[in-house]
Amino acid sequence: MYHILGLIIFFPSFFSIFQKKIENSKSLVLFFILSLFMLASIRYHVGTDYYSYYKFFNNINPFKFESNYITGTSYNFEPLFLYITAILKNLIISPYFYFSFFSFFTLLLVFKGITILSPHYLLSIFLFYSHFYANYTYNGIRQGIVMGFFLISLKYIIDKKLLSTIAITIIAIMFHKSGALILISYFLSKIDFKNRLILILGIITSILIWKLGIGERLFTLVTFQFPQYHEYLRIYIELFYTEHTLFNVLQRILIIIPLIFYYPELSKNNQFTKLFSIYFFGIIIYFIFGFFSIFMTRINMFFRIIEILLIPIFYQSLKSKKQKILVLIVIGIWSFVILANLYYNEDFYPFRTLFGVLF
Numbered sequence: 001m002y003h004i005l006g007l008i009i010f011f012p013s014f015f016s017i018f019q020k021k022i023e024n025s026k027s028l029v030l031f032f033i034l035s036l037f038m039l040a041s042i043r044y045h046v047g048t049d050y051y052s053y054y055k056f057f058n059n060i061n062p063f064k065f066e067s068n069y070i071t072g073t074s075y076n077f078e079p080l081f082l083y084i085t086a087i088l089k090n091l092i093i094s095p096y097f098y099f100s101f102f103s104f105f106t107l108l109l110v111f112k113g114i115t116i117l118s119p120h121y122l123l124s125i126f127l128f129y130s131h132f133y134a135n136y137t138y139n140g141i142r143q144g145i146v147m148g149f150f151l152i153s154l155k156y157i158i159d160k161k162l163l164s165t166i167a168i169t170i171i172a173i174m175f176h177k178s179g180a181l182i183l184i185s186y187f188l189s190k191i192d193f194k195n196r197l198i199l200i201l202g203i204i205t206s207i208l209i210w211k212l213g214i215g216e217r218l219f220t221l222v223t224f225q226f227p228q229y230h231e232y233l234r235i236y237i238e239l240f241y242t243e244h245t246l247f248n249v250l251q252r253i254l255i256i257i258p259l260i261f262y263y264p265e266l267s268k269n270n271q272f273t274k275l276f277s278i279y280f281f282g283i284i285i286y287f288i289f290g291f292f293s294i295f296m297t298r299i300n301m302f303f304r305i306i307e308i309l310l311i312p313i314f315y316q317s318l319k320s321k322k323q324k325i326l327v328l329i330v331i332g333i334w335s336f337v338i339l340a341n342l343y344y345n346e347d348f349y350p351f352r353t354l355f356g357v358l359f
Contacts, residue, residue, distance in 0.1 A: 001351050001358045002134075002339045005039070009129050010332055013122040017324050022122070029121045033111045036129065040103035040137050041096070042353045047138035050099075050347070057098045062089040080174030081142055096354065103137055106144045113151025117158075117271065120312035123331075127308040130335035134342055136301070142176040143298070147305050149175070150182055154309070157186050158274045181302050188281045189274040193267075199260045202284055203253070210244075210290035219289055244290040248297070254334075255307065256283060259314060272313045279306045 009032055016023035045051065056077070063086035077085075088098055110128060118124040136144030149172040156164040165186045172179025193199055209215045259266070259276065266272045282303025289296045311331065318324050342348040351358040 002342050002349075003336055005035075006126070006130055006336060006339055009122075009126045010335075013120075013126050014325075014328055014332075016120070016122055017321055017328070024119075024121045026115055026121065029114065029125050030111065032125050032129075033107045036133060036137070037100075037104050037107050040107075041100035042355065043099070043138060044096075044352045044354050046348055046352055047134075048345075048347045049139050049141065053099070053141060054095050057085060057089070057095040060086055060089055063087045078142065078174050078176055080171070081145075081176070099141075102141050102145065106137055106141070106148050109145070109148025109152055113148065113154065114308065116152070116155050117309050118312050119316045123312045123315060123328075124308045127311060127331075127335065128305075130339055131307070132301070132305055134348060138348070140298070143178055143302070146172045146176040146179045146182075147302060149179065150185070150302060151305065151309075153182050153185075154275065154306070157182075157189050157278075158271055162186065178299065178302055181299075185278045185303075188278045191277045191281070192273070193263070193277065193280070196260050196263050199263065199280065202280070203256065203287070206284045206287035207249075207290075209288045213291075215288040216291045219292065242293045244287075244293045244296075248293065249287075249290075251334075251338075252283060252286060255311075256280075259310060262314060262317065266314060266317060269313065272310065275306050275310055275313075279303055279310060282306075 012022060012028060022028060043050075045054075060082070063083065085098065088101060092098065114121055114124045114128070132144075132147070136147055149168055153165055153168040153172075156168065165183060169179055169183040172182055263276075266276070282300050285303075286296050286300040315324065315327055315331075318327060
């Protein structure tokens with residue numbers, strides 16, 4: 001099912017090589033967004049966090065203009081997410097509509113972000129579907145919403161509009177604490193890498209810091225300064241303390257290599273330069289703290305979603321149709337391999353719906 005839908009989204013991107021006018025078709029991208037929304041709306045117990053959000057919705061009380069009205073739940077969710085859920089509880093009684101609402105909200109943000117900044121809408125939506133859709137629409141719902149806000153904020157970051165960036169950051173934080181990375185990204189975008197050698201040395205150094213254990217010692221030293229968070233840290237270590245696999249590392253390196261190789265040409269594009277600076281910082285952090293793989297992957301996904309903009313910028317810089325065909329084939333193979341991982345996760349496969357199991 002995942003691959004069939006992926007092929008349906010991928011083929012228009014391939015066809016756009018010969019019919020350039022469809023690559024930025026808002027109608028086609030909106031159709032795919034609505035299709036993904038419908039699929040997310042009918043899912044049933046699909047996603048690692050599905051039961052937690054299901055239980056949260058059932059436990060929360062409908063919104064009232066009273067203090068401390070939320071009882072019977074121990075969830076420590078951010079306030080805006082919590083209050084929106086409580087307001088929805090006044091309007092709907094079924095958690096399925098609750099999942100549907102937040103799926104629509106997330107995908108609407110993604111649609112807006114793509115149509116504002118991407119030079120190739122179809123390729124961006126395919127990359128989003130293949131690499132982010134399942135984990136951040138079905139699973140990490142709050143973080144998925146914040147990643148959508150991040151895509152919206154990138155326009156303001158590129159245009160150096162600090163106040164607008166701060167406003168979006170504040171809203172995003174009230175859905176998930178990772179929203180603070182939006183404001184950090186504003187300042188990261190100001191970093192100007194002069195040449196490819198600095199980028200290569202940065203990658204090599206960050207991997208060495210991880211493998212020599214320096215990153216782990218640094219992380220321990222910093223976290224010891226905040227004893228109030230030690231209990232949270234203990235839980236995170238129990239859940240996420242594992243190193244990056246060779247596959248994880250190779251995937252990141254294979255993505256960054258062409259971007260670094262073509263950096264002198266691509267850096268003439270101010271939009272690419274700003275986005276790449278943010279993305280590159282995420283890669284460095286990912287490698288430095290490689291001992292904490294799953295946790296770093298979750299944080300890094302915030303920066304990685306920029307790939308749905310960077311890769312289309314790189315793709316659009318290619319001059320010949322043969323080059324574009326080759327790159328699309330590579331992107332397709334890589335993306336479908338990533339999708340295949342869902343079949344080995346019982347939380348995602350088989351794909352269960354309110355109407356039965358889809359193939």
